[in-house]
Amino acid sequence: MTRSVQIVERMRWMTALAGAAVLALAVGLALAVSGGQLWTVVPGASSAAAPAGGSSAALDPRIATLAAHRPSANVQAIVQFNAPVSEARAQTEAKAHGRIIGNLPIIHGLAIQTTAAQARALAANPDVHAVSLNGTVTTQSMPFGGHLPMMPGGQGVSADQLQTTYDQALGVTPLWRFGVTGTGVGVAVIDTGIDGELPDFTSAGRDHSRVIVSAVENSQATMAADSYGHGTDVAGIIAGNGNNRPDTDPLHGQYVGVAPNANLVSIKVANESGATTVLDVIYGLQFAVEHQAQYNIRVVNLSLDSATPQSYKTDPLDAAAEATWLHGIVVVAAAGNRGSAPDAVQYSPANDPYVITVGGVDENDTATPGDDTIASWSSQGTTQDGIHKPDVYAPGAHIVSVLAPNSDFADSNCGCLVANNQYIQTSGTSMAAPMIAGLVADLLQVHPNWTPDQVKGDLTAASVSDNSSLQEPNAIKAVLNWNPAAADQSLTPSNLINTTTGNVNYSLSTWSLATWSRANGALRAGFANSSYTCKTCSAVSGTTVNSSLGTWNLALWSTVGMN
Numbered sequence: 001m002t003r004s005v006q007i008v009e010r011m012r013w014m015t016a017l018a019g020a021a022v023l024a025l026a027v028g029l030a031l032a033v034s035g036g037q038l039w040t041v042v043p044g045a046s047s048a049a050a051p052a053g054g055s056s057a058a059l060d061p062r063i064a065t066l067a068a069h070r071p072s073a074n075v076q077a078i079v080q081f082n083a084p085v086s087e088a089r090a091q092t093e094a095k096a097h098g099r100i101i102g103n104l105p106i107i108h109g110l111a112i113q114t115t116a117a118q119a120r121a122l123a124a125n126p127d128v129h130a131v132s133l134n135g136t137v138t139t140q141s142m143p144f145g146g147h148l149p150m151m152p153g154g155q156g157v158s159a160d161q162l163q164t165t166y167d168q169a170l171g172v173t174p175l176w177r178f179g180v181t182g183t184g185v186g187v188a189v190i191d192t193g194i195d196g197e198l199p200d201f202t203s204a205g206r207d208h209s210r211v212i213v214s215a216v217e218n219s220q221a222t223m224a225a226d227s228y229g230h231g232t233d234v235a236g237i238i239a240g241n242g243n244n245r246p247d248t249d250p251l252h253g254q255y256v257g258v259a260p261n262a263n264l265v266s267i268k269v270a271n272e273s274g275a276t277t278v279l280d281v282i283y284g285l286q287f288a289v290e291h292q293a294q295y296n297i298r299v300v301n302l303s304l305d306s307a308t309p310q311s312y313k314t315d316p317l318d319a320a321a322e323a324t325w326l327h328g329i330v331v332v333a334a335a336g337n338r339g340s341a342p343d344a345v346q347y348s349p350a351n352d353p354y355v356i357t358v359g360g361v362d363e364n365d366t367a368t369p370g371d372d373t374i375a376s377w378s379s380q381g382t383t384q385d386g387i388h389k390p391d392v393y394a395p396g397a398h399i400v401s402v403l404a405p406n407s408d409f410a411d412s413n414c415g416c417l418v419a420n421n422q423y424i425q426t427s428g429t430s431m432a433a434p435m436i437a438g439l440v441a442d443l444l445q446v447h448p449n450w451t452p453d454q455v456k457g458d459l460t461a462a463s464v465s466d467n468s469s470l471q472e473p474n475a476i477k478a479v480l481n482w483n484p485a486a487a488d489q490s491l492t493p494s495n496l497i498n499t500t501t502g503n504v505n506y507s508l509s510t511w512s513l514a515t516w517s518r519a520n521g522a523l524r525a526g527f528a529n530s531s532y533t534c535k536t537c538s539a540v541s542g543t544t545v546n547s548s549l550g551t552w553n554l555a556l557w558s559t560v561g562m563n
Helices: 003-013 020-035 061-069 087-095 116-123 166-170 173-177 230-239 278-290 316-326 429-446 452-459 475-480
Strands: 039-041 074-081 099-104 109-115 128-133 137-139 186-191 211-216 263-268 297-302 330-334 356-362 392-395 399-402 423-426 516-518 530-534
Touching: 061 074, 061 116, 061 128, 074 087, 074 116, 087 099, 087 109, 109 116, 116 128, 166 392, 166 429, 173 475, 186 230, 186 278, 186 429, 230 263, 230 399, 230 423, 230 429, 263 278, 278 297, 278 316, 297 429, 316 330, 330 429, 330 452, 356 429, 356 452, 392 429, 429 452, 429 475
Parallel strands: 186 263, 186 297, 211 263, 211 530, 297 330, 330 356, 356 392
Antiparallel strands: 039 137, 074 109, 074 128, 099 109, 399 423, 516 530
């Protein structure tokens, strides 16, 4: 086999990730999935010398020692194969010597559970480059002073004080210990705004807000702040981080979002009463596409829906959502709260086949996803175009998140304010969607080259769900699914989409472009690096765009408190 073919084979089998920290993440998480408990290598552990007489150059001397004196001893080994070896062949050879417990394409390798003697035998195989001991291990409490390797540029987040169970149900808390927290990924929240001055949205150093951009789109809005409260609630589920509260704060670390170090882009599309239109949301999506490179916007959360059912092939909001998707941004949409009504999933953008539509489950007061059940209010069914929705499920019942002070939510007298009125407990697919948006941010930190189709393929793969009756992704399994099949490969785009460019064809559509400018005065968010306002937020004359009010997808269409 020529060198060029070897390079092609290696590139085919490996992912774009690199670095020892990522390798350690892969090995550690693979073992977490296989054994039900997270393990980590303890630095400075046993490093016995090779036995007299030597051994295969590919064999870790510690394994050689064990094989000589305790051949039946169980070990966890990392096996690297030579570049020409295919993944299928590697798996066959590994299975002949042990049980595969992790796939490590980053090093053209596999993690296996085996005996010392079998590991020594595998090292003699000419297809094998090296067989290494995973190391002495201990539980995640690390009583012997070990530490977890971190993602490059990552920072661990504590889950020790959590008062909620949704993070554990999603399986994200072990990822935090490896620094998989959405760091550097921008998540656009198209909603009622975000109160970025709150401590839960500060950086780890508490020196700046992670709400790095504030765009005020709605022409009737008078301020950048979230005077309604829904957007702040959603943003807290995505990327709130109570660990950034002062250490002396009694609420320190009690409530943490799914991607607690991600950056947030606030795109306010509502007025101060929470009212918005389809056109406003389209402008919000347009802003995300136009500024995606500037702010690394990789995910958009839409916890809203239109008021009129329409085929995705002609609905303008669906077209805008597809255009956003085709430009490389993952679009996450709430399924809605119409239960199993005949038209439950026929409203944009949740009815669009491209986007990731999220339904809500009740955790039933446990952190175990196996007993989660679909909430009675969560929309499910078939769209007017014959597409089953939702695509995935996530916790959505009695979810506690950040409360925007002086907002309508804060003044609602709903009985759902908690933690000294600094957090709020709500239910609905509006809460489930940001769970998945946060999980996508975590995934894209580890797999930055994944396309939206790959992300959706990963989250909808049966192998990543821990719930046998519904598709509720487990974060660890999703991260370790190194080569997911791409979703959405045979779909027909909206009639308004130019299939060559992925843009909305404005000669067929009926809305006008917005002009964005830097905001001043009350419209400028003091916590954000950049603030914008929309100067021309109106439809062209004679438009047929449905500008009826959108809804924010809370259960029963109002704030709900569930104790």
